[in-house]
Amino acid sequence: xxxxxxxxxxxxxxxxxxxxxxxxxxxxxxxxxxxxxxxxxxxxxxxxxxxxxxxxxxxxxxxxxxxxxxxxxxxxxxxxxxxxxxxxxxxxxxxxxxxxxxxxxxxxxxxxxxxxxxxxxxxxxxxxxxxxxxxxxx
Numbered sequence: 035x036x037x038x039x040x041x042x043x044x045x046x047x048x049x050x051x052x053x054x055x056x057x058x059x060x061x062x063x064x065x066x067x068x069x070x071x072x073x074x075x076x077x078x079x080x081x082x083x084x085x086x087x088x089x090x091x092x093x094x095x096x097x098x099x100x101x102x103x104x105x106x107x108x109x110x111x112x113x114x115x116x117x118x119x120x121x122x123x124x125x126x127x128x129x130x131x132x133x134x135x136x137x138x139x140x141x142x143x144x145x146x147x148x149x150x151x152x153x154x155x156x157x158x159x160x161x162x163x164x165x166x167x168x169x170x171x172x
Contacts (some may be wrong), residue, residue: 037050037054038050039054043135046062050122059172066080069129070071071083071150072102072103073085073100073103074104074105076105076114077148077149077169079148079149080099081100081105081134081136083100083101083102083135084099084100084101084137084138085099085134085135086099086100086134086135087095087096087100087105087107087114087132087133087134087145088115088132088133088134088135088142089117089118089121089122089131089132089133090133091121091122091131092119096117098112098117106107106116107141114128114132114145115128118131118132126144129144129145129146130144130145130146132144133144133145
């Protein structure tokens with residue numbers, strides 16, 4: 035009854051059922067780890083609204099940004115893989131080539147690190163050098 039009264043008071047034309055469904059979905063998302071806010075879902079990685087993405091290629095930085103539920107680069111809706119392939123001009127591994135900045139106060143982290151959860155525990159420089167050397171030897 036209180037919900038109906040609040041809707042009437044604020045002249046909200048949505049039904050009580052509709053509002054209850056929204057409230058239940060938000061409660062489930064908060065309690066079961068699903069994102070409530072808007073953002074782009076890239077496989078198992080959630081990129082919240084406002085997240086910036088960067089690819090460095092040929093001494094140039096190319097940027098994209100999550101706006102609502104879309105990934106926008108140069109005014110067009112793109113996918114991470116399609117954007118990486120377009121920028122580089124060949125087939126690329128987007129997880130390895132794209133860098134992510136979730137908030138402007140945070141540093142840029144490789145998408146693969148966010149994917150594996152290593153962004154919360156960044157590597158030490160020596161470990162990163164060894165990993166890079168192994169990759170060159172492949």
